[in-house]
Amino acid sequence: MLKVLVKLSCTLAVLLTGLACEKSVSFDLNGQPPKLVVEGTIESGRPPVFFLSRSLDYFSEINPSILSQSFVRGAEIRLSNGTRTHRLKEYTLTNTAGNIYYYSIDSSDLATAFIGEPGKNYTVTILAEGESYTASTTIPLHLKTVDSLWWKPSPNNPDTTKVVLMARVTDPAGFGNYIRFFTSVNGSAFNPGLNSVFDDQIVDGTQYDIEVEQGVDRNTDIDFDNYSFFSRGDTVVLKFTNIDRATFDFWRTMEYNYGAIGSPFGSPTRVLGNISSGGLGYFGGYSVQYNSLVIPK
Incomplete structure (x- = not known):
């Protein structure tokens, strides 16, 4: 637990009396349990891509190793375009900063796979670490x-x-x-x-x-x-x-x-x-x- 002392000037009192005053206020900044962070996109003509990670505390140390460990692995992601429902597959990219994990089309199950199409709605269900999450989006018609x-x-x-x-x-x-x-x-x-x-x-x-x-x-x-x-x-x-x-x-x-x-x-x-x-x-x-x-x- 971190306590921060903030001094608030009493502006109105200063204006009315010319005397300065201040008040001490204490805030308790408690650590929060990590939450699922989703970055999911689907573009016209391209397959969906999802990155899942855990949130980090505001005062957490951040380095490539910690970031790599923050990825959520083994999730079940099912994406629907209203006609088909496809289970995405986890993939790994390796670079100098470490491994990056993401989810996209399962190339071994192309019968249910699809790419983005303007004018369609998409709904995703994510089962990760014992919790269920949903979200929906639309690829608009390209009018602008x-x-x-x-x-x-x-x-x-x-x-x-x-x-x-x-x-x-x-x-x-x-x-x-x-x-x-x-x-x-x-x-x-x-x-x-x-x-x-x-x-x-x-x-x-x-x-x-x-x-x-x-x-x-x-x-x-x-x-x-x-x-x-x-x-x-x-x-x-x-x-x-x-x-x-x-x-x-x-x-x-x-x-x-x-x-x-x-x-x-x-x-x-x-x-x-x-x-x-x-x-x-x-x-x-x-x-x-x-x-x-x-x-x-």
């Missing part, structure tokens, strides 16, 4: 689209090798079209934007031009002065996805919390997942469009 990509010199940037990427987007009439975007540069992995999800409250039913920032790897230090730019000679692929409201809410609140870490003006926000029974994380569907652009040197 990127019509074209182009680049232009970065304004007010003395580095003439830096450029900005622009996209022309068409949003259909009717609210509720949510998107998330990723970029890949010169064949690298797809990384999401620093703020990667958007709704259509302002742009509903319009065609508009918008700057596309380069995606970021949050496991590395981010240069906030230059992270969003691309360079002359880059080959850029934009991964533009339509998502449902639950997926939008998860990433909207998650990214807000990312941005609030370490900020004296930030306030904690509950991350809105869609996993039942107290599970953390989300199961999300993505309808995917790819656009590419070669930026000349």
Whole structure:
């Protein structure tokens, strides 16, 4: 148990009397039992992928060994598209940081396997460590689209090798079209934007031009002065996805919390997942469009 002493200034008393006062408040920060953390996705034209892990305490030490041990193994995951139900299989990836465990299509049982399809609903049931969890998602029809990509010199940037990427987007009439975007540069992995999800409250039913920032790897230090730019000679692929409201809410609140870490003006926000029974994380569907652009040197 950890006790934190917080001193609260009595602002009103200071304003009225000119006298300062403060109050001591003690908080008991109890350790919490680990919870199941789910990161499940299904994209149009691709098989489902699930990562299961256990949550770590706020003050826990984190290193590659601990992270590798946090994966939940031996779970039973059954995914349904309303017509078929398929039991996913556990797989292992080995890299320099240790083993990564994930669940996807069982290649020995392709008769019941399926890939993501726009316009369909998906429901998952997870049996892990004696507990049962459920979640559902939709892969929306791909109604919001990127019509074209182009680049232009970065304004007010003395580095003439830096450029900005622009996209022309068409949003259909009717609210509720949510998107998330990723970029890949010169064949690298797809990384999401620093703020990667958007709704259509302002742009509903319009065609508009918008700057596309380069995606970021949050496991590395981010240069906030230059992270969003691309360079002359880059080959850029934009991964533009339509998502449902639950997926939008998860990433909207998650990214807000990312941005609030370490900020004296930030306030904690509950991350809105869609996993039942107290599970953390989300199961999300993505309808995917790819656009590419070669930026000349």
